[in-house]
Amino acid sequence: MPRLSEFSARRARAWLARGALLLLAACSSTPLPPWPEPSSQSGKAPTAGAPKSPAASANARSKSVPAPLGQAGASQVRVTPVPPSALEAQAPTAPAGAATLPYASAVAAWFPDPGTRYDTPGLAPARQSFTSNAELAIWLEKLAAAPPHGPTRVKLLNLGLSQQGEPLLGLLLTQAKDTDIASLDASGRPTVLLLAQQRGDEPAGAEALLVVARELAQGLLEPLLARIHVIVVPRANPDGAALGQPGTAQGTDLERDHLSLTTPEAQALARLVRDYRPLLVLDAREYPALALQPKLDGIARYDALLSYATTANYPPFLAKAAQQWYYEPITQALRAQGLTSAWYYEPAAQPQDRGIRTGSTLPDEGRNVQGLKNTVSLQVAARGSDLGRAHLQRRVHTLVTAVNSALQSTAERAAELEQVRSFVARETRAQSCRGELVLMAEPTPAQQDLVLLDPRSGAEKKLNVEAPSARALRPLQKRARPCGYWLAASAERAVERLRLLGAEVLRVAEPGTVLAETYAPELSAGNDAAPAAPDKNGATAAAAAAAATTDLAGQPGTGTVPPPALRLRRSVIDAPLGSYYVPLSQSLAPLISAALEPDTPFSYYSQRLVPDLAAVARAVAAPELVFDDSD
Known part of the structure; x- marks a missing residue:
């Protein structure tokens, strides 16, 4: 049965000098194509030519213009x-x-x-x-x-x-x-x-x-x-x-x-x-x-x-x-x-x-x-x-x-x-x-x-x-990128959707453990317990983004309740037989994170595809687990 180390072996070394296109190409066996010289519009949003008057448009159309x-x-x-x-x-x-x-x-x-x-x-x-x-x-x-x-x-x-x-x-x-x-x-x-x-x-x-x-x-x-x-x-x-x-x-x-x-x-x-x-x-x-x-x-x-x-x-x-x-x-x-x-x-x-x-x-x-x-x-x-x-x-x-x-x-x-x-x-x-x-x-x-x-x-x-x-986007909410996500067996609906998207989801074939970060609601004011690993920029950004969306009628809101602010707690968790692991050493990693980080209005937790916060965790190290290769 395959072990997760196979995924680790496939990870390439970190790219250096990301802004230098030629150096990036040199680091790869499949180089990037030479980028064409920028046109006069490159580097800024191309804009349509100034709209002509109806008469000018008609004159332009009377010329020999190919279909x-x-x-x-x-x-x-x-x-x-x-x-x-x-x-x-x-x-x-x-x-x-x-x-x-x-x-x-x-x-x-x-x-x-x-x-x-x-x-x-x-x-x-x-x-x-x-x-x-x-x-x-x-x-x-x-x-x-x-x-x-x-x-x-x-x-x-x-x-x-x-x-x-x-x-x-x-x-x-x-x-x-x-x-x-x-x-x-x-x-x-x-x-x-x-x-x-x-x-x-x-x-x-x-x-x-x-x-x-x-x-x-x-x-x-x-x-x-x-x-x-x-x-x-x-x-x-x-x-x-x-x-x-x-x-x-x-x-x-x-x-x-x-x-x-x-x-x-x-x-x-x-x-x-x-x-x-x-x-x-x-x-x-x-x-x-x-x-x-x-x-x-x-x-x-x-x-x-x-x-x-x-x-x-x-x-x-x-x-x-x-x-x-x-x-x-x-x-x-x-x-x-x-x-x-x-x-x-x-x-x-x-x-x-x-x-x-x-x-x-x-x-x-x-x-x-x-x-x-x-x-x-x-x-x-x-x-x-x-x-x-x-x-x-x-x-x-x-x-x-x-x-x-x-x-x-x-x-x-x-x-x-x-x-x-x-x-x-x-x-x-x-x-x-x-x-x-x-x-x-x-x-x-x-x-x-x-x-x-x-x-x-x-x-x-x-x-x-x-x-x-x-x-030109500015981040509202950041988080350290994990190695993957553990999902409980009860999250089978999320697993089904991830596989439809094309993500690789592995089923645990033998019980094991994962060094992970679990999610918990942010502590309320006055609680003297120390939170673990708070998010950068705050998870309240999710509520602001939810308020900025519109439905089909152009009305505010998406029909989902803004998720609560969450904190992360690091621990070793059990990975029982029948649970799942979703590695991020795959090309759809950003899409997987969009689905599984729970404190956003579009996440699988907010959409009730992940039943509760205990059913998902972030793996902070590549776990040594045995997976079912027939799944």
């Missing part, structure tokens, strides 16, 4: 505009539904339909509803059943069932020798996962991914499959889509369920990511155009809001890759299509706060969870989740353009991205038992210039607002 599936660049992988049989080209027209929009026609004039028209069941000209779940299934089934197109193989993936029994479907597109996971791994090509409609009231993402799936299977995106595999999940929340609501059938926000995995939809996506190990996860979303109108009397101007993982302990090299190899090329691709973009924002949670938030920093959101799985995790949100079918062609066009750019970036930099991920995984494993981990962090104070549109005149409104930066 989004025909972006030309330095890539050796080139595709051309989809022929009329797939995407019927037409001149820009007045946006559909403009007469019923909650703002003046002068605002609508900023958002003409694209010069390329997309066709899916939900995009039919006289259609009043979006693609139904049945139509989506037929679309994917036809693509999977079509005769082979050269070396391309297409497989329908049945990922499970939703809360109401709807099939959760995906499509695997590859030019590997076969569609099984072993064949994909043997090809040496990375996998990309494209997700959409995790929130049921954001339909444009599903329509866009149906277009992308078709063009990968039998269209002009197919050449990309010579370098990458792609999995497309157009509708992750079919119940919410059918009901026209953001949450699942039971009202859960699927976007915030990727750590606790309480819903079958989140569990299905977790299994998919665990089994196929995508290098890039892109979530195609929408954002409400009218969200800031009550506070700032303005309508959203940007066609797309972009972001990547912004949570504590996200590897900085992955953030750098997301910024330079994806964020910047996507903004350039959008700009080439006459589309504007900016970093993601949403209204501040408090009604009296006229500022904005720049995205969640908590590790329970899908974007951040996937990032802590050592992927480049992107979110692209098109403008208009609250506009019905208005500007729908433009919304789809925005997402197709962004997805195409991300696919090409992955194809072009596949080898470099794999090197970065390999380096990050080794460095993460080597940090076990050493240094500190950040349990809670918050955005740093900042301001941002925001462009909105006057809802009556359509004129631009340029505002400077408070916008704490989610890309």
Whole structure:
């Protein structure tokens, strides 16, 4: 039976001079790729070009601009505009539904339909509803059943069932020798996962991914499959889509369920990511155009809001890759299509706060969870989740353009991205038992210039607002990084979820002991007993973070009670037969700590997956335990 010392033997020596890229590369058998020279935008957040007037936008669109599936660049992988049989080209027209929009026609004039028209069941000209779940299934089934197109193989993936029994479907597109996971791994090509409609009231993402799936299977995106595999999940929340609501059938926000995995939809996506190990996860979303109108009397101007993982302990090299190899090329691709973009924002949670938030920093959101799985995790949100079918062609066009750019970036930099991920995984494993981990962090104070549109005149409104930066976090709560975590046998629900996330969890086969730190409620004032090993910066940061979160309706709070302040007590504890050990000498260590450090609002203890504080402890030294190798 394997002993824990096997894990210790795999730990690499500490990295020195972390800021020196060449030295880091020299310390590894798999060096980091040479980083490209920074562009003129590197080192700061890329910003969209100054928005043009409606007339200027129309003039720009009248020029010869390639369709989004025909972006030309330095890539050796080139595709051309989809022929009329797939995407019927037409001149820009007045946006559909403009007469019923909650703002003046002068605002609508900023958002003409694209010069390329997309066709899916939900995009039919006289259609009043979006693609139904049945139509989506037929679309994917036809693509999977079509005769082979050269070396391309297409497989329908049945990922499970939703809360109401709807099939959760995906499509695997590859030019590997076969569609099984072993064949994909043997090809040496990375996998990309494209997700959409995790929130049921954001339909444009599903329509866009149906277009992308078709063009990968039998269209002009197919050449990309010579370098990458792609999995497309157009509708992750079919119940919410059918009901026209953001949450699942039971009202859960699927976007915030990727750590606790309480819903079958989140569990299905977790299994998919665990089994196929995508290098890039892109979530195609929408954002409400009218969200800031009550506070700032303005309508959203940007066609797309972009972001990547912004949570504590996200590897900085992955953030750098997301910024330079994806964020910047996507903004350039959008700009080439006459589309504007900016970093993601949403209204501040408090009604009296006229500022904005720049995205969640908590590790329970899908974007951040996937990032802590050592992927480049992107979110692209098109403008208009609250506009019905208005500007729908433009919304789809925005997402197709962004997805195409991300696919090409992955194809072009596949080898470099794999090197970065390999380096990050080794460095993460080597940090076990050493240094500190950040349990809670918050955005740093900042301001941002925001462009909105006057809802009556359509004129631009340029505002400077408070916008704490989610890309520059400051720690609220730190703790020494343990060697691993012991879990009681009663924490089997937590064990199940950790394994769904892809973590290695070992079952104790023979009774033993662990030198550990256990958790206890912080002593109250007046108690003269001395606490052991208090947290840096205080565990009360968890309550502050819980108050800063919002639910699906934009209201404060997450529905969980802020956990109590805790203190640590060091002792030797028993590890009985049937209990568990979760080593941190694995690449998912930051995600494991996010789940198992109990005094945060998103922890498995706060979410009642760990039954009590006595069921979890921090191992401060690598224990000599015997594990069940058949578990």
